[in-house]
Amino acid sequence: MSPSxxxxxxxxxxxxxxxxxxxxxxxxxxxxxEAPERAALAAVLxxxxxxxxxxxxxxxxxxxxxxxxxxxxxxxQPALRIAESVQLxxxxxxxxxxxxxxxxxLCAIAEAVNELAEQRERLLVDVExxxxxxxxxVEEEKNRxxxxxxxxxxxxxxxxxxxxxxxxNAAVSALLAPSSQPDAMQALGLGRSVxxxxxxxLILHAVEAIEGQGARGERESVHFVxxxxxxxxxxVRVAPVFGGASHPTPPGTxxxxxxxxxxxxxxxxxxxxxxxxxxxxxxxxxxDLVEGTRAALASIRAAVETLIExxxxxxxxRARFTSIVQVEAVRLSxxxxxxxxxxxxxxxxxxxxxxxxxxxxxxxxxxxxERREGLATRLETIDPDxxxxxxxxxxxQALSSLAGRLHEEFGVREVRFRLQAGGAHAxxxxxxxxxxxxxxxxxxxxxxxxxxxxxxxxxxxxxxxERHGGEAWYQRDVPTQTNYFRLLLPLAxxxxxxxxxxxxxxxxEFYDFDLFHHSGATDAFDAxxxxxxxxxxxxxxxxxxxxxxxxxxxxxxxxxxxxGRMLQAETFESLVDPKRGISPASIEVxxxxxxxxxxxxxxxxxxPRFWRFAEDTVLVGHNAAxxxxxxQLKEAQTGVKFRQPVLDTLLLAAVVNPSEASQSLETIxxxxxxxxxxxxxxxxxxxxxxxxxxxxxxxxxxxxxxxLGEARAASQKTFYARxxx
Amino acid sequence: MAKRxxxxxxxxxxxxxxxxxMEQAGMEVRVARDGQEAIDLAESxxxxxxxxxxxxxxxxxYEVCQRLKSDPKxxxxxxxxxxxxxxxxxxxxxxxxxxxxxxxxxxxxxELVSKVRALLGQ
Numbered sequence: 104m105s106p107s108x109x110x111x112x113x114x115x116x117x118x119x120x121x122x123x124x125x126x127x128x129x130x131x132x133x134x135x136x137e138a139p140e141r142a143a144l145a146a147v148l149x150x151x152x153x154x155x156x157x158x159x160x161x162x163x164x165x166x167x168x169x170x171x172x173x174x175x176x177x178x179x180q181p182a183l184r185i186a187e188s189v190q191l192x193x194x195x196x197x198x199x200x201x202x203x204x205x206x207x208x209l210c211a212i213a214e215a216v217n218e219l220a221e222q223r224e225r226l227l228v229d230v231e232x233x234x235x236x237x238x239x240x241v242e243e244e245k246n247r248x249x250x251x252x253x254x255x256x257x258x259x260x261x262x263x264x265x266x267x268x269x270x271x272n273a274a275v276s277a278l279l280a281p282s283s284q285p286d287a288m289q290a291l292g293l294g295r296s297v298x299x300x301x302x303x304x305l306i307l308h309a310v311e312a313i314e315g316q317g318a319r320g321e322r323e324s325v326h327f328v329x330x331x332x333x334x335x336x337x338x339v340r341v342a343p344v345f346g347g348a349s350h351p352t353p354p355g356t357x358x359x360x361x362x363x364x365x366x367x368x369x370x371x372x373x374x375x376x377x378x379x380x381x382x383x384x385x386x387x388x389x390x391d392l393v394e395g396t397r398a399a400l401a402s403i404r405a406a407v408e409t410l411i412e413x414x415x416x417x418x419x420x421r422a423r424f425t426s427i428v429q430v431e432a433v434r435l436s437x438x439x440x441x442x443x444x445x446x447x448x449x450x451x452x453x454x455x456x457x458x459x460x461x462x463x464x465x466x467x468x469x470x471x472x473e474r475r476e477g478l479a480t481r482l483e484t485i486d487p488d489x490x491x492x493x494x495x496x497x498x499x500q501a502l503s504s505l506a507g508r509l510h511e512e513f514g515v516r517e518v519r520f521r522l523q524a525g526g527a528h529a530x531x532x533x534x535x536x537x538x539x540x541x542x543x544x545x546x547x548x549x550x551x552x553x554x555x556x557x558x559x560x561x562x563x564x565x566x567x568x569e570r571h572g573g574e575a576w577y578q579r580d581v582p583t584q585t586n587y588f589r590l591l592l593p594l595a596x597x598x599x600x601x602x603x604x605x606x607x608x609x610x611x612e613f614y615d616f617d618l619f620h621h622s623g624a625t626d627a628f629d630a631x632x633x634x635x636x637x638x639x640x641x642x643x644x645x646x647x648x649x650x651x652x653x654x655x656x657x658x659x660x661x662x663x664x665x666x667g668r669m670l671q672a673e674t675f676e677s678l679v680d681p682k683r684g685i686s687p688a689s690i691e692v693x694x695x696x697x698x699x700x701x702x703x704x705x706x707x708x709x710x711p712r713f714w715r716f717a718e719d720t721v722l723v724g725h726n727a728a729x730x731x732x733x734x735q736l737k738e739a740q741t742g743v744k745f746r747q748p749v750l751d752t753l754l755l756a757a758v759v760n761p762s763e764a765s766q767s768l769e770t771i772x773x774x775x776x777x778x779x780x781x782x783x784x785x786x787x788x789x790x791x792x793x794x795x796x797x798x799x800x801x802x803x804x805x806x807x808x809x810x811l812g813e814a815r816a817a818s819q820k821t822f823y824a825r826x827x828x
Numbered sequence: 829m830a831k832r833x834x835x836x837x838x839x840x841x842x843x844x845x846x847x848x849x850m851e852q853a854g855m856e857v858r859v860a861r862d863g864q865e866a867i868d869l870a871e872s873x874x875x876x877x878x879x880x881x882x883x884x885x886x887x888x889x890y891e892v893c894q895r896l897k898s899d900p901k902x903x904x905x906x907x908x909x910x911x912x913x914x915x916x917x918x919x920x921x922x923x924x925x926x927x928x929x930x931x932x933x934x935x936x937x938x939e940l941v942s943k944v945r946a947l948l949g950q
Contacts, residue, residue, distance in 0.1 A: 436934040443914060527916060542894040574917040576890065576925055589924065591917045 110175075117171040118164040125160075180762070181209050187760055189216055194801045196776040197224045256457075258372035261344070264365060266297045266306065278372055279331065292673050294637050294665040296719070297370070301339065302329055306370075309341040314365060328375065336379055340371040392442050399435040403428050456571065458595040461489040461522045461529060468502040472518065476507040479517040483534070486523045490595035493571060498592075500560060501567045502533060504553035505588065509535055521587075528573065529594050534587035545577030545588075564588075628721060628748050629812030633800050636811060638664040638750075639717035640796060641675075642788035643730045644693040647686040650732045655681035656706060657695055659713055660785030662793050663720070667800075669793050675716045676786045678703040693783045710734070710741045720747060721811065725768050725792045727751040748811060752796050754818035759802040761821070771795055831948050832856045834875035836866035836892065837910070838884050845937070846879060846910075853941050863887025867895060870902055877948055880927075882911040882918070890925055897926035906947040910935070 136144065148156065181204045188201045200220060201213040252259050252272045258279075261270040271291065279291055279300050291300055298306065309325040316325075324342040331337060346366035406427040410416065416424070462485055469480040509515040513535075521532040553560040568575045573591040580587070628636070641661035647654035661675040678695070680703040690696060724730050727749050734745050756771045772779050772791055775798035779791040808814050833855040835846050843859055850857045858873045860866040864886040870878065878896070882889035889909060896902045907927045911918070914932035922930045928947055931940060 432934070433936070439934070440914075440932075526920070528920070542891060542898060545894075546891050572915075572917070574921045576894075576921050578924065591920060 113175055114168055114172045118167045121167055122160075122164060178206070178209070183762060185209065185213060185216070187762065190802065190805050191760075191774065192216075192220045192223075194805050195798050196774065197227055198776055199774065260297060260370040260372065261367065262297045262370065263367040266303075268293055268295050268297050269367065275372065278337070278374055292663075293670060294663065301337075301370070305329055305339070306341065309339075310343075310365070310368060313341065313343045313368070335374055335376040338373045338375045340373075342369045342371070344368055388442060388445055392439075395438050396435065399431045399438075402431040403435075406431075456492045456494050456593070459491055459493055459495055460487075461485065461491050461531070462487055464491060464493060464495055464498065465520045465522060465531075467495065468499045469520070471499055471503050472506045475503060476510055478506050478510050478515070480506075481517060481519045483519045483521045484523060485521070489522060489524060489529055491529055492593045492595045494567075497562060497567050497570065500553055500562070501564050504560075505533055505548070505564065507554070508548065513537060513540070524594065525591070527594065528591040531590040531592055532587040533590070534585050536585060539579050540577060540586055542577065549575060549577075629810065629815070631811055632809055633803065633811060633814060634667055634809075637666075637720045638723045638793075638796070639675075639720040640664060640723040640789050640793035641713075641717070641730065642724060642785045642792060643733060644695060644783070644785050645689065645733060646681050646683060647689050648729075650729075650736050653683065654733075655679075655683060656733050656737075657681050657685065657700055658693070658785040659709060660787070660789040661713065661716060662786070662789050664723075664793055664797065667797065669790070669797070674786060674789075675713060677709045677712070679709050680705050706737055707741050710737055710743045714743045714745065717745070717747070722747055722749045723752065723792065723796050724749070725752045725788070725795070727753075748815065750796070750811075750814060751818060752792055752799065754821050755796070755799050755803065755814065757821040758808070758814075758817045759799060759806065768792065768795065775799070830854055830856045831877065831950075832858075832873060832875040833944070834858050834860060834866065834869055834873055834878040836860040836863070836869075836878060836884065836889070837881035838862060839881070842933075849937055849941060850879075850944070853944070855944075863889070863892045866892050870896060870905060875905055877906040877908060877944060879944075880907055880909050882909060882913050882922075890921065893922070893927050894925045908943065908947060910940075 133141065133144075184204065185201060188199065192199045192201075197220065200217050203210040203213050252270065255272060256274055258274040258277075259270075259272050260268060260275055262268055268291070270293075276291065305327050309327060312325045324340050326338060326340040328336055328338050343365045344367040346364055406424040410421070410424050410428075462482075465482055465485065469482065472478050472480050506515075506518045509518065515535045515537060517535065519532075519534045521530070521534060523530055549564045552563050564575055568590065572593055575588055575590045577586070577588050579585070639661050640663075641659060643656050643660075644658035645654050645656055656679050658678050659675065660677075663670045663673050678700055680700045682705065685695070685697055722731075722745065728751065731745070731749055738744050752768075752771070760774075768788070768791060769779065772795050775795055777791060777794040777798060779787070803809075803814060803817075806817075808817055831854075833850045835843060835850070835857060837843050837846070837859075838861050847857050847859060858869055858875070860869045862885045866878070866880070866884070867887065869875075878892075880889045880892060884892075887895075889911065893907050893909070896905055896907060903926075906929075908929040908931065909922045909927045910931050910933065911922075912933045919930050919932075929943055931943065
C-alpha cells in the first residue's frame with residue numbers, strides 16, 4: 104500500500120471503527136427489541152429527527168477523524184525526524200546524536216538509538232584501528248614506491264587504459280609543465296587525460312603496437328619521439344601494465360601463458376633535445392674536419408711529391424711549391440685549433456654525468472671518508488653556488504681511496520677540502536698537513552687502481568679524471584706546509600644548473616589504482632555513478648548579489664574530487680579584477696577590499712583557466728545556480744561556455760533532509776560533521792562544499808539515488824529548485 | 829756564450845726540425861728520447877732551457893717538469909712545454925706544475941724561436 108493511501112486509511116480508521124461499533128450496538132439492541140419497541144424506535148428515528156441524528160453522527164465522526172489525524176501527526180513528525188537522523192548516523196555521521204522530542208515513547212527510542220550509535224561509533228573506531236594496523240605494511244611499501252618515483256630523475260607517468268593520469272612525479276612536472284608555462288600546468292594532473300599533454304595518436308598507436316606484441320607473445324616496450332609545445336623533443340617509452348593473471352605460469356609446464364589484458368601503461372619521458380642537437384652538431388663537425396683536412400693535405404702532398412720527383416726545379420717554381428706547402432700547413436693548423444675546442448666541449452657533454460652541487464658532493468665524500476676510513480674531514484673554503492658535472496659515485500670513491508691511502512701510508516689524520524671556480528673549471532683540492540710527498544709517489548698514486556677497504560676497483564684517479572674531462576696533480580704550498588691534490592672538474596652549464604633545481608612539490612598523490620578498471624569518459628555523464636565521477640567543486644565571491652545588473656566575480660576557488668577523494672594538491676584559486684567597485688555589504692561578507700584586486704588579472708584571463716581546470720568534470724557548488732548565472736553572463740565576453748552538468752549541494756541536502764528548515768552551508772556541514780575553516784574565502788567555501796558533497800553521496804544512495812541523472816532529477820523536485828536567478 | 833737547449837721528444841720527425849731550428853738560432857742542442865733520459869741529461873748537460881713534450885715513455889713531460897722544478901739544482905732551467913695535448917685543463921696543469929710556457933702543436937717556427945729567446949732573456 105502506498106504511503107498516502109496508508110495515511111488516509113489511518114485517518115479514517117477511528118471514525119469508521121466508531122461507526123461500525125455504533126451500528127453493531129444498534130444491531131444488537133435492535134435484535135433484542137420486541138416488535139412494538141422496534142416500531143416505536145423506528146418512529147423516533149425517522150421523520151424530521153433523522154436529519155439531526157445524521158448531522159450529529161457525521162460531526163461526531165468528523166471530530167473523531169480530526170482528533171485521530173492530529174494524534175498521528177504529533178507522532179509522525181518526530182518519528183520521521185528520528186528516521187532521518189538514524190539514517191544520518193548510519194550512513195554519514197556516526198557522531199550524530201538524536202534529540203529527545205515528542206512523547207515519552209519516542210524519547211525512549213531516541214535514547215536507545217543514541218546508545219546504539221555510541222556503541223557503533225566505538226566499534227567503528229576499533230575496526231578502523233585494526234584496519235589501519237593491517238594497512239601499515241602496505242602503506243610503507245607504497246611510500247617506498249612513491250619515494251622512488253618521486254625522486255627519480257626519470258620522468259614517469261602512469262595511466263589507465265583510457266589515458267587517465269594515475270601518477271606522475273616531479274620530474275614530469277618540470278619537463279612538461281615548467282613554471283614558465285602556467286597554462287600547461289593546468290593540463291597536467293591526476294585524473295586528467297594524458298592526451299592533453301602528449302599527442303593522442305602517438306600514444307594510441309604505441310598502445311596498439313604493444314597489444315599486438317602481447318598477442319604474439321613478444322615483450323618489448325615501444326618508444327617514439329615527439330615534440331612539446333615549446334619545441335623540445337621528448338623520447339617517450341611506453342610500457343604496458345597488465346591486469347588479470349594472479350599467478351605467473353610456471354615455466355616448462357608447456358602451458359600457454361594466460362592472455363593478459365592491458366589495464367594501463369607507463370610512460371617514461373626523456374628530454375632528448377640536447378642529445379639530438381649535440382649528435383647533429385658532432386656529426387657536422389666531424390665531416391667538416393675530415394673534408395677540410397683532406398683538402399689541405401692534398402695540396403701539401405701534391406706539392407711535396409712534386410718537389411721530391413723534381414730535384415732540379417727552377418728557383419721560382421720551387422719557391423712556389425714550398426710556399427704552397429707552408430700556406431696549407433698553416434691553414435690546417437688554424438682550422439684544427441678552431442675545431443678542437445668545439446669538439447672537446449661536445450665530447451664532454453656526451454658523457455652521462457650528472458649535475459650536482461659541489462657542496463653536496465663534498466658532504467657525501469666527507470661522510471664516507473669519516474665512516475669508512477676513520478679520518479676527520481673539514482670543508483674549508485667552499486664556494487656554495489658551484490654546480491659541478493660529475494659522476495659522483497666514482498669521484499667519491501676516488502676521494503675516499505685517496506684519503507684512505509694517505510691515512511695508511513702517511514698517518515694523515517685529517518683531510519681538508521677546498522672548492523672554488525678556476526676559469527672554465529672547478530678546482531677541488533684535497534689537502535693535508537705534513538711531510539711532502541715525492542712527485543714519483545704522487546704520480547704512482549694517480550695511476551694506481553683504488554683500494555677501498557679490501558675491495559679492488561678497476562679505476563684509478565687518472566682514469567676518473569679522464570672520464571670527467573679534467574686533470575689532477577699534486578702540489579705543495581711550502582709556507583703553510585700544506586700538501587694537496589688539485590682536481591680540475593667540469594662545471595655544470597648555466598641552463599642545467601637552473602633546471603637541476605626543480606620545485607619539490609609533495610609526493611605524488613597516491614591513488615587507488617582501481618581507477619585502472621574504470622571505463623573512459625565515453626559514457627554520458629548522467630548514467631555514471633556519483634561515486635565514480637570526477638568533480639570540480641567551486642565557489643565564487645562577487646561584488647554583489649545581482650549578476651544581471653552589473654555585479655562581477657572577484658574571486659574563484661575550486662578543488663577536485665576524484666574517485667571519492669578530495670585532492671589536496673590540486674586546487675584552483677584566483678582573485679579577479681572586476682573593473683568596478685564592491686558594495687560594502689559584500690565586503691562585510693568576504694572581506695575582499697578593492698585594493699586587494701588592483702593588478703589582478705581580469706575575468707577574460709581567469710575564466711579560460713578555470714574552464715581548463717574544470718574540463719571534463721561535473722561542477723558542484725552550494726547554491727550553484729547563483730554562481731552559474733555569473734558564469735553564463737560572461738560567455739559572450741570571454742567566449743568560455745560551461746556546458747558540463749552541475750550539482751547543487753543546497754538542493755541535494757534538501758533531497759536528503761526535506762524536513763530541515765535551514766539549508767545554509769554551516770548547518771548542513773554541522774550535521775554531517777564537517778569543520779569549516781576559512782569561511783567566505785572562495786577556496787575555503789569550495790573545500791567545505793566538497794566535504795559536504797562527499798558526505799551527502801552516501802545519504803543519497805540510501806534514498807536510491809546512485810547516478811548523476813537520478814541526483815539531478817531529484818534536485819529539481821525540491822522546493823528550493825523553484826527559486827531561480 | 830751559447831745558450832744550451834735540451835729537446836725532450838720521442839717523435840723523430842719533429843725532433844729533426846727542432847734541432848735544426850735551435851742550432852740555427854745559435855743554441856747548443858742535445859736530444860732526449862724519453863722522460864728518464866731527459867732528467868739524466870738535465871743533470872749532466874745543464875741546459876738553460878728544455879723543450880719538453882708531454883707524451884713520452886718512462887716518465888711523461890709533467891713528471892719531468894715537476895721533478896726539475898722541485899730540485900734546487902735544476903729549478904732554474906726554463907721549461908717550455910711543446911705538446912699535442914692542447915685542452916685548457918692540460919695547459920692549466922702544466923702552468924701549475926711550474927712550466928714557464930706552453931705551446932700547442934702544430935706551431936709556428938718563428939713563434940717558437942721568439943718564445944725561446946724571450947725565456948732566455950735575449
